[in-house]
Amino acid sequence: MSILQLHQLSKSYGRIKAVQDLSLTVNRGNIYGILGPNGSGKTTTLGIVLGILKNDSGNYEWFDGQYGNKALLKIGALLETPNFYPYLDAQRNLDIVAHIKKVKQPRIDELLKLVNLAHRRKSVFRSFSFGMKQRLAIAAAMIGDPEVLIFDEPTNGLDPQGIAEVRETILRIAQMGKTIIMASHILDEVEKVCTHAAIIKNGKLLASGTVGAIINQDMMVDLRSSNNHQLLRILKQHLNIRQIEEKQDLLSIQIADEIDPAKINQIAFENGIVLGHLNARKKSLEAEFLELTAKG
């Protein structure tokens, strides 16, 4: 069963096309990252599927339509800033969420513990720091144990400790087997957390699929030896090298297939060259992302 399907969704704000003919499918168990620079239409897309924005054309469907207009009750979402009643305490704010979701036993104490706010249960929302508000919003999203969780820029505006805490929380939720849809402009975040991703720019879909498929499998290897020129000549005979870059005495090559770095060391050594430096890494999603969005 698919969790969410978008068919050619479009929305404009005046002359600005925020989302254009966007189609994608999120399946059960996916941790789906929606990646794009600021203003690319991520929040608008999520706003439409969460019912707060009206799309101009196209359509979307939750859970293959099996819950009808009650679908949102099965979804926990944190969109942009956390919004609560400022004059109510944490407990009462979560009570309201549980009431709307019609959850009989919301286990609010447990959730507050999960997001590290148990000690502030009776404090009014107004008195919370931004990080605490964000964490309360995560707790709110988890009320009723929803099948799907949506996080929009979950680490935005948080300090490093807050970012770490939120990411850890999301990973913990992901391990429970939930479907997660997460919008972010931080690639590292998506790369670390997601199984699937869609990259959008100016409201258009540039690429979608598993994170592995979107990121190509090329490897980047940095090398240094006393004779880089000789080394390169030898490696070219053994490996499928796509790209070469030399910075001072550091040689960076891009290899088309995944390869054990020990193999490179062996080839060099057998040909009488001793490596002073060897560092193999995957091409980062960041580089990939910049490449893709530059084309788009």
Add this chain to the structure above:
Amino acid sequence: MLHLLKLEWLKIQKHSTTQILLILYVIALPTLLLAGKSFNDLPQEFINRNTFYMFPTVWQYLGYIGNWISFFVFGFIAVMLVTTEYQNRTMRQNIITGLQRREYFLSKVYFILAASLVGTLYYVICGLLFGLAHTETLSAAKMMQNTDLIPRYFLMLLSYMTFGLFIGTVIRKTGVSLFLYLAWAFFLERIVRYSFHQNIFPGKSIHFYPVNAASDLVPFNSPLNRMAEEYLEQNNFSLFLSPTEAVITSALYIAVFLFICYRLIQQRDL
């Protein structure tokens, strides 16, 4: 319905401005009427000072005082009932959480119905207590006389609240909405009625405006009000709408305002 009413209750139970306004209503309604006791030189018409407190006239005087207080108390509560949801972006959050827009609208309507009912009930209780304590020869007929004011009082509260809900939903900002609510009732509506409408279509139709119709539901047409008589002589029509006219006009405005609120809540991006 109870589910949505409970939701509103959860939201509003700790809202201090609403609490203060309600306390104000509870205190001011009987207190202002009791202030009549301190007038020393009452006009001749009030042969008996008790006229303020006894059946059947108590319904009228208490109603008139309630009219003034409710305009502020219940109108303000209704304005803030929706503007705070926009300003805290909690309406948006409610929808994301899974409340349907229709349910959101209904929760507000149920709330103003319930609040109007409670406000009316308090008016009835105060009226009964004053009447029972001050009427010398009690009779069922005397008690029941003028009680047609009770449903009209309810409709009046509902009218003010609907008007507040309407302005709050259209404007969305608390300060501007409250200002407009007051400005409309005290200046704008009168300017429209007397400076424009009267010049174009002179006649009784100048009375059919929302706040005027609502306040005419429980009018102050006591012997004291000479202005009304002079007005009638000058214009050949009454200063006030008749109860039936006021009821129909108010009901129509309530329907129109609620319909517009419903459309806005359904269609607007949040």
